[in-house]
Amino acid sequence: MSSQGARIEQAGYQKRYLHKRGRGKVIKNSIVLFLLISLSILFMFPFIWMLMTSLKSNKEMILPIFFPTEIHLENYVKAMTSMPFGRYTINTLIITSLNMLGTVLSSSLVAYSFARLRWKGRDIWFVVMLATMMLPGQVTQIPLFVLYKKLNWLNTYLPLIAGSFFGGGAFNIFLLRQFFKTLPTELAEAARIDGCSEIRIFSNIMMPLCKPAIATIAIFTFMGSWNDFFGPLIYLTDPKLYTIALGLRAFKGYSGVQWNLLMAASIVTALPTLVIFFSFQNYFVKGITLTGIKG
Template structure:
């Protein structure tokens, strides 16, 4: 036996743990992929049902067994759905409210998150804990007090209740996400900027925000999705039909006699396209932002 080489039996014994780890890794990856596939199917089936229903005549929507491929395919359902009500007006209203709300959420959440992540002041941690505690408070609890407040301000039947609060502190969830992202950036950046005479807002605006694009994109996507799909609050504060957003317009396909399912699904598919397009364009930033926000506490 040559010197410096272990016996064959020892080499086989040493290789066993490596093979076991490889088997465990393969099994783990397989389970993860199967779970991801199951989750994808669970989310994809309702979406495919929406598309299928949007192309069917009304009498074939709930037939059994289900028919996934429409026969005949009625493309006119989309034309009728978009013309039976002022869909273009509702679309513009939703764009107006959503874009301004997203801008407000990004700006206000970034400022508050910067204060919690980079500035030192008495009671900072206590205030942050209180902020996180508000995430456990259902929004419906504050709905009536907010309505009374906005009624006293004469803001009912305007877009102010939908937009202005987003500029006044943002969402606790978005503040938490951006705070976690700012904590991953080295403090040496702030110190170097202070030596050059930069103040806190200049550090935030010129140094940290350009580096926080993934986190800001994550906030923008979440905010766009939530504001675009918001139904209850616009239903409460908006009275005029001309001021309705898309979710309120979609509710118009329902009445006391039933639901116009094929037209409702056609309009819903068109309404979901902006969210889908934005997610696919910025999905790289979105995934990076979600992964980075959990890197440091």
């Protein structure tokens, strides 16, 4: 009887312990969920403000109200017709597409060399390349402007595109190099035994395995190039060559800023980046995760 009573008492203790532990876990998860929802609302507030502002009338812009009394969808039509939006979109797509192509090709070649090929001074040059990430873009802007001016590249798309075909950026090279180092070396060794050249190993074996990292770089490049304002502002003077980011200046005049039209155009401009990100977010997360597995 004593042993049976002890087992009953132990079972009751375990039941109370599990109940208490489960209740604590529920409370903990509820707190975490509350914090995540609060942060999400905080981060989404600027976009909500943009949307509400884009639906207001000109009179409501000067009133201290958050939600519009009437929805004015015609603001989007006015925003698209107030500037040559189609031309600016095509110009931006040309620059963005070429930057994505150049960045993926050049950065993957350089990263493969740093990760898989053995040559004298490889590690030193890799450190030097990483050190360039510490330089702010403003430091190199004046030398680049002088160089492009001597090459007669001003008021063309070449200054906005050329850099992507010569390395593609230290961060992209680092990201791809880390991904290349996670791939099994046996694949390349087996291909060399079969007589494959290094360029064929790179293009037919390594590149198809790097789709997550390539997608990550492509997304970064697309978002950076699509939203770039400083570069086109410096190098482009012909309005026919303007990008969407420069075109948004049309809503700022001597009489003030047309905030409702500006926010409407900004929302339309941001839609492609949102579509690209959410369409390839699985590749994006996978690429970021896998590049940190092996140093």
